Amino acid sequence: MKRLRIGIVYGGRSGEHEVSIASAASVFANLDRTKYEPIAIRIEKDGRWMLSDRPPSAPSAADVIDQMRDASRLRGGREVLLPPRPGDDTLVLIDRRPARGDGDDGAAVLTGLGLDVIFPVLHGPYGEDGTIQGLLDLAGIAYVGCGVLASAVGMDKATTKVLFKAAGLQVAPWVVVRDTAWQAGRDAVVRHIGDALTYPLFVKPANLGSSVGISKVKTVDDLPAAIDLALAFDPKVVVEAGVKDAREIECAVLGNDTPVASVPGEIIPDGEFYDYDAKYLRSGSRTEVPATLTPKIAAEVQRQSILAFQAVEGSGLARVDFFLSGTSTLVINEINTMPGFTTISMYPKLWGASGVDYSTLIDRLITLARDRHARQQQRRTSAF
Secondary structure, eight states: OOHHHEEEEEEEEEEEHHHHHHHHHHHHHHOOTTTTEEEEEEOOOOOHHHHHHSSSOOOSSHHHHHHTTTTGGGOOOOEEEOSSSSSSSSSEEEEEOOOOOOTTEEEEEEEEEEEEEEEOOOTTTTTSSSSSHHHHHHEEEEEESSSSHHHHHHHOOOHHHHHHHTTTTTTTOOOEEEEEHHHHHHHHHHHHHHHHHHEEEEEEEEEETTTTOOOESSGGGHHHHHHHHTTTTTSEEEEEEEOOTTTEEEEEEEEESSSSOOOOEEESSSSSSSHHHEEEEIOEEEEEEEOOOOHHHHHHHHHHHHHHHHHTTTTTTEEEEEEEETTTEEEEEEEEOOOOOSSSSHHHHHHTTTTTHHHHHHHHHHHHHHHHHHHHTTTOOOOO
């Protein structure tokens, strides 16, 4: 039986470039080679697509962290393009011939490479936000994960709060700060936040993940610096009230039209909150999978996770994060439509505890991608 050729796209133009490399390394290590032929496609920080001659490889947690700290060593390869139209050649490979002099400026020799499915192991803007999903839809290629709508609204923390609230889910009070308003009057924005919210606060870039650019703010004096930091990553910032005595509960969702939820897990950070360093660079934080919850609360986490997934029109996969205040109050935090995918990340760990190992999980995601694509191909493209 012919192996499916899977294009694994990683890197990207976001602050989560290194996290994406670590996730892709785990996918490469666990992809069933009897079923699939992996093709490594790295997106550089300048936006160039490269057919990598050194795919990331990280068999251990230490290697994952090492590659994140030194992503530059993975560079090298041939530049490729993905044409925005259906065809047998998903990628166009560019081999640049050097100039020979006498008016010869060289030339680019183009060859094609066909792919069956693309797995965009990309986190953050230009990867998890609907941009590449739109390109893949134009190219007519099956891909793992959510489509344009779910990816775009799931990336924007302010928009998801509106949708979650409309779906009947409880969210923490929040204020949106835009760079134009901040530049026009910092003092007025600070006063407005103080009138609307109660400290401590969390200040976040609206369109980013992996806790990049997030600060916990306990007093008004620390608020301007936190907003400045978040605005360095995104022109829109979400400032939200902290949830009192909160436990951080996460749940994984898998599926298309009939999604299912994993057992919930808990993050127990070693600092003020589960920031970037605690997630990837320090070893003090720990996870508890499954989380110690009553059966009633565990079932409610699963129900609300599926509801959140459906609220954004999710497909394929997502991880839904909650705060549990007291014994029974669930406050939804966010949805991640392409969560961290290393073997030590919560999404695979949650499914592992639910009876789905890493390789099987990848297999199911590829199957879901092909099923969704097949249904899309049945749509009419003409009124006549």
